[in-house]
Amino acid sequence: MSEKIYGQSRMDGVTLLLYLILVFCGFLAIYSSSHGSSNFSFDFSTQYGKQLVWIAVSITLGAVLFLIDVRFFEVFSYAVFGFWIILLILVIFLGKDVNGARSWFAIGSFRLQPAEFAKFGVALALARYVSDIDTDMKSRRYQLITAGIILLPIALIVLQGDAGSGLVFFSFIMVLYREGLSGTVLLIGIVAVALSVLTFAFGFLALVAALIIVGGIITAFIYTNTKWLKYLWLIVLVCIGFTKSVDFGFTHVLQEHQQKRILVMLGLLEDPQGLGYNVNQSKIAIGSGGFWGKGFLQGTQTKGDFVPEQHTDFIFTSIGEEFGWVGSTVVIIVFVLLFLRISMLAERQRSKFSRVYAYCVLSVLFFHFLINIAMTINLAPVIGIPLPFFSYGGSSLISFTVLLFLLLRLDANRENELDSYY
Amino acid sequence: MTHNQNRSTIIRAAIVFLALILIGKLFYLQVISDKYAEKAARLSIRAVIEFPDRGLITDRNGEIIVFNEDTHDLVVHFPFNRKNFPIEDFCRLVNMTEAEVEEKIKIANDSRFNQKGLFIKNISAQDFARIQEGLFKFPQFSIESRSDRKYKHNVAAHTLGYVAEISRYELERDKEEYYDIGENIGKSGLERYYESLLRGQKGKQFFLKDNTGKLKERYKEGSNDVKGAVGKELKISLDVLLQEYGEKLIAGKTGSVVAIEPSTGEILAMVTSPGYKPDMFAIKNLGKNYTALATDKDKPLINRATTSTYPPGSTFKVIMSLIGLQEGVINTNTRYSCNGGFHIGGLTVRCHAHAPMPNVTYAITTSCNAFYCNTYREILHQDRFENIEEGYNNWKGYLNRMGLGMQLGTDISGEKPGNVPNADYFHKIHGHNKWNYVRIISMSIGQGELLLTPMQMANLAAMVANRGYFYTPHFIRGQQIPEAFTSKHEVGVENRHFTTVVEGMRNVMLNGTGAYVQIPGIDICGKTGTVQNPHGENHSIFIAFAPKDNPKIAIATVVENAGYGSTWAAPICTLMIEKYINRDTVSQRPELEKKMMETAIPK
Numbered sequence A: 001m002s003e004k005i006y007g008q009s010r011m012d013g014v015t016l017l018l019y020l021i022l023v024f025c026g027f028l029a030i031y032s033s034s035h036g037s038s039n040f041s042f043d044f045s046t047q048y049g050k051q052l053v054w055i056a057v058s059i060t061l062g063a064v065l066f067l068i069d070v071r072f073f074e075v076f077s078y079a080v081f082g083f084w085i086i087l088l089i090l091v092i093f094l095g096k097d098v099n100g101a102r103s104w105f106a107i108g109s110f111r112l113q114p115a116e117f118a119k120f121g122v123a124l125a126l127a128r129y130v131s132d133i134d135t136d137m138k139s140r141r142y143q144l145i146t147a148g149i150i151l152l153p154i155a156l157i158v159l160q161g162d163a164g165s166g167l168v169f170f171s172f173i174m175v176l177y178r179e180g181l182s183g184t185v186l187l188i189g190i191v192a193v194a195l196s197v198l199t200f201a202f203g204f205l206a207l208v209a210a211l212i213i214v215g216g217i218i219t220a221f222i223y224t225n226t227k228w229l230k231y232l233w234l235i236v237l238v239c240i241g242f243t244k245s246v247d248f249g250f251t252h253v254l255q256e257h258q259q260k261r262i263l264v265m266l267g268l269l270e271d272p273q274g275l276g277y278n279v280n281q282s283k284i285a286i287g288s289g290g291f292w293g294k295g296f297l298q299g300t301q302t303k304g305d306f307v308p309e310q311h312t313d314f315i316f317t318s319i320g321e322e323f324g325w326v327g328s329t330v331v332i333i334v335f336v337l338l339f340l341r342i343s344m345l346a347e348r349q350r351s352k353f354s355r356v357y358a359y360c361v362l363s364v365l366f367f368h369f370l371i372n373i374a375m376t377i378n379l380a381p382v383i384g385i386p387l388p389f390f391s392y393g394g395s396s397l398i399s400f401t402v403l404l405f406l407l408l409r410l411d412a413n414r415e416n417e418l419d420s421y422y
Numbered sequence B: 001m002t003h004n005q006n007r008s009t010i011i012r013a014a015i016v017f018l019a020l021i022l023i024g025k026l027f028y029l030q031v032i033s034d035k036y037a038e039k040a041a042r043l044s045i046r047a048v049i050e051f052p053d054r055g056l057i058t059d060r061n062g063e064i065i066v067f068n069e070d071t072h073d074l075v076v077h078f079p080f081n082r083k084n085f086p087i088e089d090f091c092r093l094v095n096m097t098e099a100e101v102e103e104k105i106k107i108a109n110d111s112r113f114n115q116k117g118l119f120i121k122n123i124s125a126q127d128f129a130r131i132q133e134g135l136f137k138f139p140q141f142s143i144e145s146r147s148d149r150k151y152k153h154n155v156a157a158h159t160l161g162y163v164a165e166i167s168r169y170e171l172e173r174d175k176e177e178y179y180d181i182g183e184n185i186g187k188s189g190l191e192r193y194y195e196s197l198l199r200g201q202k203g204k205q206f207f208l209k210d211n212t213g214k215l216k217e218r219y220k221e222g223s224n225d226v227k228g229a230v231g232k233e234l235k236i237s238l239d240v241l242l243q244e245y246g247e248k249l250i251a252g253k254t255g256s257v258v259a260i261e262p263s264t265g266e267i268l269a270m271v272t273s274p275g276y277k278p279d280m281f282a283i284k285n286l287g288k289n290y291t292a293l294a295t296d297k298d299k300p301l302i303n304r305a306t307t308s309t310y311p312p313g314s315t316f317k318v319i320m321s322l323i324g325l326q327e328g329v330i331n332t333n334t335r336y337s338c339n340g341g342f343h344i345g346g347l348t349v350r351c352h353a354h355a356p357m358p359n360v361t362y363a364i365t366t367s368c369n370a371f372y373c374n375t376y377r378e379i380l381h382q383d384r385f386e387n388i389e390e391g392y393n394n395w396k397g398y399l400n401r402m403g404l405g406m407q408l409g410t411d412i413s414g415e416k417p418g419n420v421p422n423a424d425y426f427h428k429i430h431g432h433n434k435w436n437y438v439r440i441i442s443m444s445i446g447q448g449e450l451l452l453t454p455m456q457m458a459n460l461a462a463m464v465a466n467r468g469y470f471y472t473p474h475f476i477r478g479q480q481i482p483e484a485f486t487s488k489h490e491v492g493v494e495n496r497h498f499t500t501v502v503e504g505m506r507n508v509m510l511n512g513t514g515a516y517v518q519i520p521g522i523d524i525c526g527k528t529g530t531v532q533n534p535h536g537e538n539h540s541i542f543i544a545f546a547p548k549d550n551p552k553i554a555i556a557t558v559v560e561n562a563g564y565g566s567t568w569a570a571p572i573c574t575l576m577i578e579k580y581i582n583r584d585t586v587s588q589r590p591e592l593e594k595k596m597m598e599t600a601i602p603k
């Protein structure tokens, strides 16, 4: 009743609960993977000890968001976006070189990864721009600017040498789709990806032959309709041209280790000792978990440090091994409930800014979730992106938390957003 | 906006669909496929094996025959992680070059089993201490210790058998999956037959290891560990003193001696010649000796006592007498004329000169051929038989009950059944029931198709000593003896008939072919046999038991290509009997003993 009186809703408890469940499970997984023994003990100098500090910091920051005027973010969204873009540029020159990538600022023992926070900036900027009353969504200008907001950070992150983190920004296509992006564009995108994969798998010439044969067969059915025939062969030609450029890009632009990585991840190249090593170990750890799992702190692969990067990108292996299929499925279900809840929150917003922002949150979280877990079970390439709320590391936990809590803040305030632009 | 709100449904559907794909793939990895669990176990769990001491083997007097000494192997664990492997230090530890180490790892990898390969077999005593001390730096290597066999009495090689590395074939047949590659198993003789008793139980402790191969905590707090148990002592019936003596007596000759305690079926001695010393097949010596012995033309690896078969010759007359008496076709008063042999049609079975018209006792003593030719006719052609097959099978039944023509089932493997032909065998040659005793007359005097192992001959002697029954000859003694060795086999001849036959056998020693080897003070009953050998000199055969009343030992000896039974087999048998009964006194016949020990008879 009170929300009506004061025109103020409360924080969405369901989302908060799902968030806390995931963070708690994540902590258990990190505890297990960095503890290395069956006996309980606690030590703040360890990874799980630090993660506990990050959890506290994240929740505190989330609470602080509720103290800030909700208008602040909408008003300063471009500024926030600009701030992180500048950091993305600076890190290219000032960042710490880790395996050829410069994506970290290192200040003492403190490390900051701007790419993790840039998602937040892009989400705000996109929400602000798409929801702007002056924006004409049919215009060429709109298309160029939305593309720019998404592609600029991607370009900067690829320049840092961290292509995987850059890919995340493509997830914003989901937002654009929700706001009216043509389904045809999505279809073209899917066809382009399919053609690329087929080119890597079977080679340029085989694909050209296949396209011409398919074109020929269709021609046999519609040879009376000259107008359609013209379109058909135009499409075939475009496809061939696209295939050629993919082939060229693959063999001439990409370096050998990058080509290999793509082939390994597509399952076209076996490499259990090299690039496929992590995935192989990951599959062994998860696969050996069985139906019920080996039990908390009982994972043999987890305790023996067999999975490289387990506490960060491969944290899901710890869940898979120690809690089995049941535990893995429960975690996935909790994630899916969170996603459906966010989608529900999005649709109940009265302000377009809030709705677009909510879908931005959804797309970022979902993309990380999908690609990260798929990567550990060899359904997706090994691109180093964290599992939200699970993977070890302050940058990612704080950025995901802030991303989500701002949505809760906007949602709590939704009654006051009424008629903002009407 | 309705159009775009529908899109939220599509987005939700896509999220659920993609999540289901993840769950489905996880179900495949975790629940359907089991190869990942196996891979994980191979990577992260190591079994530390503790090999128990193999059981001792002791003789009937508690004398230790076989015991153990420790040997040590250096093994390498796979998958071998070269990262952080300090190869220079390791080369120094094992005194090898890097290339040698790499080569050895490669060989070990090629022949690995259960993630473990043999790096150095049998580390010498001086290397062992050094390597063991420095090995902690190389967690992917470990020392596995086990015992090799040592022999306090270096005798009875064929009976004891030997222990060696398990073969691929044996591994495949190891249903319990007890053994690992490189482990030892009893290969022959008692070591093989009583393997599960002697080997004990390997101790296994499971440890978790990390990605460098270093052992961490106990796997599941040791709940999967297997507690080890040392092998049990195998008490056997051999009298090692008698065995040693027998091996000395038969040295240089080809043949065998089997001695049995009639009242139990326990084998007191089983000698075969030419042979070898059991320590030649100790694990550390096996490699250098095996091929030479296996390819030796004299076949020293063959256990002639259980696998060579011979016609029993005149010793078989004892059996013919018993069957004739039991069938009632002869009695103590039955006499057959012997006119220099047995004549029918154009056939003559010759006999030597002896007092005329022998009865059964005298026929045994003088070994009259004619008497047994006649007896055979009477046994086979009784009025109650419809045809020759019935008569023959009736006779053959006695032989089978006496353990002839079949494996006795002793506790060392490889035993031959010998030969007692089926009636069918003769039907085929002569036509169905178109034959009579004349066609098979040579079997009546222990020749022809009839073939016995020396152990079967000794068992016949034991059966006569017992007056009508025997126990399956065996070695195990004084512990859980299988029922097969404690059940009495009655042969179907009444006790009273033995009085007659034993009298004949006693007379052989008093005034027959054995008179030359009799021993004052011991009432030996015996029977010589001289078997025609188409390939050379006759085989010399003797069966005996002693004392006549309450017999302690039954024995059979075969010496190949040696001539008369009385010349070689009989002396060896009686010397053995003397040794066994007068245990600690020297032989009353040192000349004879010396002659036996020192004469070699070339094959």
Ligand SMILES: [Zn+2]
Residues within 6 Å of the ligand: B338, B340, B341, B351, B352, B354, B367, B368, B369, B370, B371
């Ligand atoms: Zn005669």
